[in-house]
Amino acid sequence: MRVIKRSGESEEFDPKKTVNAMVRSGASDEEIKGIMEALEPQLYDGITTEEIYSMVRRMLQGRKAARYSLKKGILRLGPEGENFETYVSRLYRAEGYETKTRQFLNGRCIKHEVDVLMTRDQERVMVECKFHNYLGIKCTIQIALYVFARFLDVKEGSNIDRPILATNTRFSQDALQYGKCVGLELLGWNSPEGNGIEALAERHRLFPVTILDMRKSDQDILLDNHFILVNDVLDRAKDVRRLLSKESAESVIAQGNEILAC
Amino acid sequence: MRVIKRSGESEEFDPKKTVNAMVRSGASDEEIKGIMEALEPQLYDGITTEEIYSMVRRMLQGRKAARYSLKKGILRLGPEGENFETYVSRLYRAEGYETKTRQFLNGRCIKHEVDVLMTRDQERVMVECKFHNYLGIKCTIQIALYVFARFLDVKEGSNIDRPILATNTRFSQDALQYGKCVGLELLGWNSPEGNGIEALAERHRLFPVTILDMRKSDQDILLDNHFILVNDVLDRAKDVRRLLSKESAESVIAQGNEILAC
Known part of the structure; x- marks a missing residue:
């Protein structure tokens, strides 16, 4: 077959x-x-x-379905990168950072838009997000080099202590080696090993809303209304019921409860 | 109309x-x-x-036709970037550099492929080429950042003194400002002002073979046989006559003579 x-x-x-x-x-x-x-x-x-x-x-069932759908769920946050940036910032918020998305910062040479600017205990961290619309490709050395050069400029202009590059795929071997060598932290699928984006999601129970089984049109409505996490569906159930048909809303809320309950 | x-x-x-x-x-x-x-x-x-x-x-006529066709002629060196890399290396050779294309160099962290490696009076320069298949777009800050980070790594690993980024279009405002600030020389269309790629071509009478008026199929034959410059056609006229039809060969050679004569 x-x-x-x-x-x-x-x-x-x-x-x-x-x-x-x-x-x-x-x-x-x-x-x-x-x-x-x-x-x-x-x-x-x-x-x-x-x-x-x-x-x-x-x-x-429940959490297993969430884990099974996570990679595809993150992919469905696209095609633009903005929802992924928000998702990454929510993951780091759970790690104790204060986060702001899409901030303009002065570098030594030019002004940069930084995807996520984070602070925790005096430390200021910049996260550059690279969202890929296809799985199976790898985040390349070009991206890692580009992000590190951006960090070097912003570091001096805006007192940034360290850079992170976050992606929804894996990294090329070169990118991993370079990141380790210069001190560019790489967050991706199973990067760092055993502590990648899927491990953060699981640890904090932060799954994208797009892992839930629903029509594409309902997904678009939720994303357009800034529902990024499954938690957002439960926190704002009233809005979900207003935005979707009765049947869709109840299905989505029930799935969310099942995933977060266990 | x-x-x-x-x-x-x-x-x-x-x-x-x-x-x-x-x-x-x-x-x-x-x-x-x-x-x-x-x-x-x-x-x-x-x-x-x-x-x-x-x-x-x-x-x-002659040189005016060459100037008129230059931008499009360079574009026709594509769609891959290799012919453009060779063209850039020929321009710098005329400026007194010894050049090698597509060299692997050790960086501090990883190995890099450098498009053109050049030496002149003890100085070692790397040129990274960014070929665009469309005119009207600009070479972005991402490319400039990426090339500078590559230079920083290669500088330490292989004693490179300075970096150049060469492109067949113009540069974005950010890229120009960044290049000037960090010391990344930018060669492009009218970059540096009045001394861009078109000025180098004119000064050394180095025009791509693709500015000559001929059929696409003839162009492909010449490029496949490493004719990159109009000069190559005149230097290897015998090969041109072997590769193209009699009529095409004589037309191409006559045009080449006319352009380089004046």
Whole structure:
């Protein structure tokens, strides 16, 4: 049986990939076995990987569903980078920083717009966010060099102590080596190892609203109204009920409760 | 009468633009008057700016035709950046540098590929080339920052004294200000003012082979065989005659002679 990938290419269906994604989400062996059995009769030649993803997503429960959907959920914050910048700033706020997004700062040479400006115990940190609209690509050395040069200029002009580069993908080997060498902290998928963006999300239970199962049009409404986190849906449930149809609103709120309850 | 631009948009024909381009190429008032008169009966509603450009190009003589075609000629060295890197290295060779293209150099932190590595009187200079496939856009501050950070790393690892960023367009205001402030030399269209890439080309009579009037397929053959400059056509006329049809070869060689003679 062949499946159609996002890129339009087709390949032989490999159940191992689906199983591995569930393992990473924290599902038990038993759960995985059950889901694979329920999945099988629904598969057909020419099914898209996206459809398989959605079916699995609906069968996973609560926090596991959140983990399973996180990478795609962050991707859905795009196509512009602004929502990702806000998401990153919310993660760091949970780490004890005061944060402001999209600030103009004087450098020694020129004025810069810094995506997130953060302070904690006298320390002033700048975060530059690089949002990618495709998974599977890596944040390159060019980006790391560019961010470090921006830091050097801002450091002198506005007393910034250290720089962070945050992305929703992984980093190239060069970028990792360079970052370590010059002192540019890299936050990305599993970067730093075991303490990447997915670990921060999990630790603070801060998941993007886009991991919830809903229509694209409802997603757009929520994002346009500054719902970035699942928590925002629960904190402003009244607004959700005003903005979405009754059915959609209740589904989204129930999913949110399930994810944050456990 | 309306003309169709490269972008597909149409606009009212403005003879001033055509006149100005000829003024910049060094044509006399009389010449311009003659060309505009010859042009007029050939214009029609819906003509492309590209066709007008070609007609004017054919009516201009020698060095003026070269100047008129330079920006577009450099653009035709693409779509990849390699030919532009070679062109830039040939310009600097005329300025007395020894040059090597695409060299791998150790930085303090990582290894870098440097587009042009140059030496002159003990001084070692790196040139990073940024080739744009569209005119009208500007080389951004991101590129300038990135190149400067690369220089800082290579400087320590490989004793590089100073960096140059070369492009085939203009620079953004921020990039110009930053370059001046940190000591990153910017070579581009009319950068430095009055001494940009077009001035270097003119001073040393180094024009890209792509300014000559010929079929795209002939252009591709010449570029694939490492003809980068008009001079290369004259230096290797025998090869040109072997590679192109008799008629094309003689036309190209005659044009080259005319441009370099005056």
